[in-house]
Amino acid sequence: MSAPLYVARAPNVAARMIGGEMMIMSGRDSSLFSLNPTASAIWQAADGVTPLATLVQAHICSAYEVDPEVALRDAEEVVRSLASHGILRVSDSPIDP
C-alpha cells in the first residue's frame, strides 16, 4: 500500500463553478482550466489534511460505480497533472493552508 497523498488548492488561483463546470485560472500565467465533474469534486474537497484516498472514497466512489483502486489511481493521475500546472499542491504529508 502506497503512502497517503494530500492535496490542497494552490493559493494563487481563481476558481468558480459555472454551468456545472469548474473553471480555474492561474494567477501566475493566466492559464485557464476547466475540470470534469470528478476532478471538480476532488478540487473542491482538497483541504490539505484529508488523504486523497479518503476524498476519493467520499466524493467519487459514493457517487459513481467505480472500483476504489481504479478511482484512486485515476485521481492520483489527475492531481499530479493539476499540480504540474501549479493549480493544486500535492504532498505526502498534510499541507498547511
Place this chain on the structure above:
Amino acid sequence: MSLPATHRADIVIGGVRVGVTTSSASFLGLLEERYAGFLAAPAPADYDFDVELATLAEGSADDDVRVYRHEGRWRIERGDFRADLDPVARHGRIRQSENPYSIDSVLRIVHTLALAREGGFLMHSASALVAGKAFLFAGVSGAGKTTISRLAPPHVTLLSDEVSYVRRAQGRYIAYGTPFAGELARSGENVSAPLGAVYLLEKGPENRISRVAPADAARAILANVLFFAEDEALVQAVFAAALDLVERVPVRRLAFAPDARVWDLVEREAGR
C-alpha cells in the same frame, strides 16, 4: 531661463480621465485629432502622464508588450515606447516618438488596469447602441467585427469596431464608446448604455442567434478580454469579472451572413 511651454490634453474614455502633458505643440495637435470626441476641458484627472518625445531605436510596435510592477510602479514597455505609472500618485511618464499609436497602446493598458480593480474590462469586440441598450460583438480577427460594424444602419450608434469598454456599476454592466478603432479607422461615439447582450460572432450561411453554454460563454469572454499585466491579483479580478458578466448578461452566438439583415435580428432581440 524660461521653462519650456507645456500643452495638455484631457482624454476621457469610459468616464476615466487621463491628462496628457507634452512640450510639443505638434504632438498635442496629433492627440487632439486622434481623440476628437473624447477630449474635455482641463480638470483634475484620474491619471496624469508626462510625455517625453524621443526615438527608441531598439524596437518596434510589433514587439510584445510587457506590463509589470517594479519597485511599486507599473512598467509598460514595448519596442516603440517605455512608460511607467505610480499607482498611488496616479502619475506616470511616457517616452515615445511623435506618433499616435504608442500612446494609444499606453492608454488602453492604463484603462485595463483601472477597470480590473472595479470589475470591468476592455474586450476585443465591436460594440453598438441599439434601442437604448449596448451590444458587444466579440471575436478574433476575421470573425466579422469590422464587417458587422460596416453593415450597421444609420440609426445604430457604433461604440467601437475593435475594442469595447465595459464598466460595472451598481451590479450592472455599462458599455462605453471608445476611440480605439480597428480596420474601420473610425472612433466610436462617446456615449454609453447598459449592456444588453454579448454576441460571439461567427460567419455562417444565414443570420442566426443561438444559446451558448455558460462555461463556453465564459471561455469566449476570457479569450477576448484585453489584459496584459503580470499581476496575480488583477488576473484573478479579471477572471471574476468575466464570469460575473456571464452570469448577469446574456451571451449568445451570432452566426451571420455578410448582409445588413443581421441588424434586423439584433434589433428584434434588443426589443425583447
